[in-house]
Amino acid sequence: MIDWDRLQNNLYSRNRTIRKSLDLCAQLYSKAVHRRLLKYYRSRNLRKRVPAKVISVGNIVAGGTGKTPMVRWLCKHFSDRGVSCAIVSRGYGRKRSKNDVTILNKSAHSRSWLNVGDEPYMLCRQLPDTPVLVGKNRYKCALEAIRHFGSRIIVMDDGFQHLSLERDLDLVLLDCERPFDNGHLIPLGKLREPISHLVRADVFILTRVPSARAEQNIRSFLNFVFPDIPVYGCFPRPVAVKQCLSEKRDPPEFLRNRDVLAFSGIGNPSSFAATLESCGARVKKALNFPDHYSYSAKDVNNILKEAKRAGVEAIITTEKDEIRLPSKIEIVKQFYCLVIEVQFTDEAEFCEWLDGRIGI
Incomplete structure (x- = not known):
């Protein structure tokens, strides 16, 4: 996977000729995105619908905006209401598979994360009663979920750019602190699409809301540019500190006033450090690895x-990173991972809106 922050830093440090070349690449990329969008909207044959409600969770910025925790929240929300759900995912970072569709559920979650991707594997562990289907063709995945499990709602992970599967709801997540990164398209920035394409969204969800004031500033901008699209806010709420490769848990207060080393291979590592600090931890050292990174024994050492060099009291990582640690190394059990859940700033209002749109 591409480390976008490192790539941008390297590119911006080069001369103006390279910068101009990258600007041209961004323009060509923009035209390609427009052509692709027009192709799908001019030919309805390219877009397929399944006999279930489809909710897409996506973004327009490459990197982490909290899509996976939001997928988990949605599935739990509907399951609590007695509505059967399934998750469909591309399975980024997985090994190539001969199967069109790989099914993960509570009877098959023992397979390696390398074969399905770390995010689907983690979702399967967290939601053992919710089937997770992995494949390049999300339409086929959705059909299999309906056929085998009778799923009434399909939650499509990272689906905003996957236009071939019709959806009933497009949830677009925006990081409250950097909703559009630097405003440039790939490769000059992290935008996967022009900001104007957000008009396709049905709802904006601001993630990692640091304060009411910051949330209101972004809300005001979005309400001005996209007045017909509702906006809601949420933030990561730590619920436990779990010992890696174990089910032993402590409350988040375990981190209070502790010096820690944080390591992660996720799309937005700075947000992880900020969440730890919100628990009262002192992050003395942060080690950042590429997104979806597979840790080796050498990395653990x-x-x-x-x-040891930093003199910390605890080593902590994310739930997604825990899955990618080598499970046969006993010393990994000395590590911890932070368990988080999505907390909406206006949950009752959002739930009412969501249930009304989906019709339950």
Whole structure:
């Protein structure tokens, strides 16, 4: 996977000729995105509908905006109301598979994350009663979910750019602190589409809301540019500190006033450090790896050395990173991972809107 922050830093440090070339690449990329969008909207044969409600969770910025926790929240929300759900995912970072569709459920979650991707694997562990279907063709995945499990709602992970599957609801997540990154398209920035394409969204969800004032500033902008699209806010709420490769848990207060080393291979590592600090932890050292990184025994030893050098009391990572740690190394059990859930700033209002749109 591409480390966008490192790529941008390297590119911006080069001369103006390279910058102009990248600007041209961004323009060509923009035209390609427009052509692709027009192709799908001019030919309805390219867009397929399944006999279930489809909710897409996506974004327009490459990197982490909290899509996976939102997918989990949605499935739990509908399951609590007695509505059967399934998750369909591309399975980024997985090994190539001969199967069109790989099904994960509570009877098959023991397979390696390398074969399905870390995010689907994590969702399967967190939601054992919700089937997770992985494949490049999300339409086929959705059909299999309906055929095998009778799923009434299909939640499509990272689906905003996957136009071939018709959806009933497009949820677009925007990081409250950097909703559009630097405003440039790939490769000059992280935008996967022009900001104007957000008109396709049915709702905006601001993630990692740091304060009411920050949320209101972004809300005001979105309400001005996209007046017909509702906006809601949420933030990551720590619920536990779990020992890696174990089910032993402590409350988030375990981190209060502790010096920690944080390591992660996610799209937005700075947000992880900020969440730890919100628990009262002192992040003395942060090690950032590429997104979807597969840790080796050598990496584990290097992390331990860095922790010893920094003199920390605990080594902590994310739930997604825990899955990618080598499970046969006993010392990994000395690590912790932070368990988080999505908390809406206006949950009752959002739930009422969501249930009304889906019709339950």
